[in-house]
Amino acid sequence: MTAPTTATSTERSGFDLALGEEQELVRRTAREFAREKVLPRAAEIDEHKKVPRELVDEMGALGFMGIFVPERYGGAGLDRLAYVLAVEEINRACASTGVILCSHASLAVAPILRWGTEAQRQRWLPAMARGERIGCFALSEPASGSDAAAMRASARRDGDDWVLDGTKNFITNGSIADVCVVFAQTDASLRHRGIAAFVVEKGTPGFSVGKLERKLGIRGSDTAQLVFEGCRVPAANMLGAVGEGFRIALSTLDGGRISIAAQAVGIARACLEDALAYAKEREAFGTKIAELQGIQWMLADMATEVDAARLLTWRAATLEDAGEDHVLAAAEAKLFASDVAVKAARDCVQIFGGYGYLQDFPAERHYRDAKITEIYEGTSEIMKLVISEQMLKEQA
Ligand code: COS
Secondary structure: OOOOOOOOHHHHOOOOOOOOHHHHHHHHHHHHHHHHHHHHHHHHHHHHOOOOHHHHHHHHHOOHHHOOOOHHHOOOOOOHHHHHHHHHHHHHHOHHHHHHHHHHHHHHHHHHHHHOOHHHHHHHHHHHHOOOOOEEEEOOEOOEOOOHHHOOOEEEEEOOEEEEEEEEEEEEOOOOOOEEEEEEEOOHHHHHHHEEEEEEEOOOOOEEEEEEOOOOOOOOOOEEEEEEEEEEEEHHHEEOOOOOHHHHHHHHHHHHHHHHHHHHHHHHHHHHHHHHHHHHHOEEOOEEHHHOHHHHHHHHHHHHHHHHHHHHHHHHHHHHHOOOOOHHHHHHHHHHHHHHHHHHHHHHHHHHHHHHHOOOOOHHHHHHHHHHHHOOOOOHHHHHHHHHHHHHHHHO
């Protein structure tokens, strides 16, 4: 028998459960905004397949779109924990609205902040932090999703420019974004070491929006194909160096996965709160169904799992804030929280019974919205692969 040598990420992190004053304020503000402005429109957003721009503007005005951006770049100067608090609250009300924030902040703002030069940060971050310009992240392609390094979009150097060609798929915020972080291959023989990251602005000649996807859930969110045809991008728009693109993409996704874990916690909480409220009203067999043990056990599991998923999410955010390795913690949080959301949504529909199957009640929307959290920003299978790799690396 070998002695235990590996500290899991739980054991490693000195993780404080108490929120600070500013974090509490963010949570209160986001909860109020979500309850008063977002929740009343969630069904309509799903039905009309569009999040009203004024909600994005309000998320900007409240500071959420640039919440972890330092004040010198126009942001709120808070941390990732504050960010995941806001993400949970907004997604509790509406996952379509919530994912606009997630993709903008964790996938577009974050890599510019981390990998951008001072000039690049000054150029793009202030308007993005205010929510005036929306960001997106263009990695996936028609033939490369989980195997991100297999991308075919190409970047060819021409004088002071790079010329991009290719198609990006499933891009959240794709058609509404003003600033896109785009990944392309500069030399296919180098595989992942040939990839570079570029910031491409809306309106750049050769850059257009293709097909808008029709989806099972998060129907109000914008999912587009982006097309690059001889799209000329100045060399000054490259993030990092040639060959650093894959690292930029994967490290950005580590943060993105914490954000999606928070989204999943928000959806799961919506399921729990809606199911609980319904169970306290609905009568069967001469009693409120909340008095029935079969229902109580479902609610008890949901409550426990929501709390556990939130703790994993906060831990991952705390590690990221501390500048510590959070690859494992982020993957665990996303794997667990997305599973919790899907299960909570299934039980929520079950508790609502026949009404759960109708569009007149929120349960079926949660059921459709929850599923994507197991797919985007790394499927659950990729999360297991990342977790296993990290464990094996630690054991080596
Ligand atoms: N952060 C930074 N760099 C990372 C990293 C991380 N989390 N994980 C791996 N890398 C680096 C490795 O260090 C390696 O670099 P070097 O070769 O320079 O040493 C390089 O990336 C390749 O690593 P690996 O061989 O493990 O890459 P793979 O091509 O096998 O891919 C997976 C690894 C599958 C985990 C990765 O492609 C992935 O996460 N895929 C899912 C992509 C995704 O989430 N898509 C959704 C799109 S957004 S909706």
